[in-house]
Amino acid sequence: QLQLQESGPGLVKPSETLSLTCTVSGGSISSSSYYWGWIRQPPGKGLEWIGSMYYSGRTYYNPSLKSRVTISGDTSKNQFSLRLSSVTAADTAVYYCARLGTATVTTVYWYFDLWGRGTLVTVSS
Amino acid sequence: DIQMTQSPSSLSASVGDRVTITCRASQSINTYLNWYQQRPGKAPKLLIYAASSLQSGVSSRFSGSGSGTQFILTISSLQPEDFVSYYCQQSYSSPPTFGQGTKVEIK
Numbered sequence: 001q002l003q004l005q006e007s008g009p010g011l012v013k014p015s016e017t018l019s020l021t022c023t024v025s026g027g028s029i030s031s032s033s034y035y036w037g038w039i040r041q042p043p044g045k046g047l048e049w050i051g052s053m054y055y056s057g058r059t060y061y062n063p064s065l066k067s068r069v070t071i072s073g074d075t076s077k078n079q080f081s082l083r084l085s086s087v088t089a090a091d092t093a094v095y096y097c098a099r100l101g102t103a104t105v106t107t108v109y110w111y112f113d114l115w116g117r118g119t120l121v122t123v124s125s
Numbered sequence: 126d127i128q129m130t131q132s133p134s135s136l137s138a139s140v141g142d143r144v145t146i147t148c149r150a151s152q153s154i155n156t157y158l159n160w161y162q163q164r165p166g167k168a169p170k171l172l173i174y175a176a177s178s179l180q181s182g183v184s185s186r187f188s189g190s191g192s193g194t195q196f197i198l199t200i201s202s203l204q205p206e207d208f209v210s211y212y213c214q215q216s217y218s219s220p221p222t223f224g225q226g227t228k229v230e231i232k
Contacts, residue, residue, distance in 0.1 A: 047169065047212060047223040062220040063126075096168055109175040110216050111159040115168035 002027035004097050004116035012091075012123050018084040022097030022116060023077070030055045030075045035100035037112065038071060038082045040093040048093075052100060053080055087123045094118040127151050127215050131224035137232040138203055146198040146227045148213035153193045157217035160189055160198045163226075164209045172211075173198065203229070 008020035022036070029036055037052035051061040053071045061069050065084070073080040084091060101113035128151035138144050148158065156176035161169035171180045173189035176196055186201040200207055208231050213224040 046225045047214070049221045049223075060219060064220075098168075103174060103178065105175045105178060106156075109157060109178075111171055111174040112161075112169070112214070113171050113174075113180070115170075118168050 002099070002114055004099065004114060006095060006097050006116045006119040008119060008121070010120060010122060012087055012121060013125050014088055014123055015086055018082070018087050018091060018095075018121055018123070020082045020095055020097075020119065020121070021079050022081070023079050024099075025078070028075075029073055029078055029080055033102070035110075036073070036080050037098050037100055039096045039098055039112065039115075040091075041096070041118075042090075042093040050082065050084075050095075089123050092121065092123045094120050126220055127154060127218060127222055129213055129215055129222050129224040131211075131213060131227050133227060134225065135228040135230060137230045139232045140203055140205060142203045144200045144203060144229065146211055146213075146229075148191075148196045148198070148224050150194045150196075150215055150217075154215045154217035156192045157215055158189070158191065158196045159214045159216060160187075161212045161214065162207075162209055163212065169212060200229075 003025045005023045012018045035052045038050040051071045053059045068085045070083040096118045097116045098112040099114040102110045130149045132147045158176045160173040163169045172187050177189045188199045190197050210226050210228045212226050
């Protein structure tokens with residue numbers, strides 16, 4: 001059973017860089033069938049996609065965060081990571097890593113089919 | 126970005142009720158629409174993909190319909206564990222965007 005687990009500091013100071021890692025077990029991030037992504041949820045609010053990556057290194061970012069985000073993978077450790085620079089209080093959120101699965105119905109559809117438990121990151125001095 | 130709007134934002138219902146949640150897209154997204162369920166303090170769980178396809182392992186009391194700009198999630202007979210929040214998400218174009226959520230509460 002594939003599982004994802006986020007790890008990283010729970011408290012980050014304003015203007016610093018938030019760094020999180022997602023460790024994948026029971027499966028490989030090198031699978032050609034899947035993309036891997038990060039989504040966040042501020043306390044009491046909705047969900048926001050941050051970005052996604054393919055094991056080849058190709059990345060996709062939300063334009064609203066693109067200037068501050070880097071997502072990368074380490075296939076040797078079966079992990080992928082998120083870095084978000086110049087954080088402010090508005091970046092306080094639960095951060096989830098997730099797998100993007102696909103299915104072919106009439107065409108190819110994709111969705112977030114497996115999620116980590118999430119980790120709360122608070123930006124505060 | 127494509128804006129996703131859910132209605133209502135919250136609703137009150139009783140065990141056994143049939144409920145519907147609507148999701149509207151700011152432009153046509155064909156059937157590139159997913160539904161998730163989120164329990165308090167937990168990660169979202171995929172219920173429906175491609176507007177109407179039931180994810181493996183999900184109860185058949187959940188169903189989805191719609192295409193274009195209007196979509197509906199139906200819970201045929203509410204169970205106690207269904208009183209949580211639901212989100213729609215479009216996968217038609219990047220960035221993928223979510224609705225603001227609908228909280229189903231016990232009447």
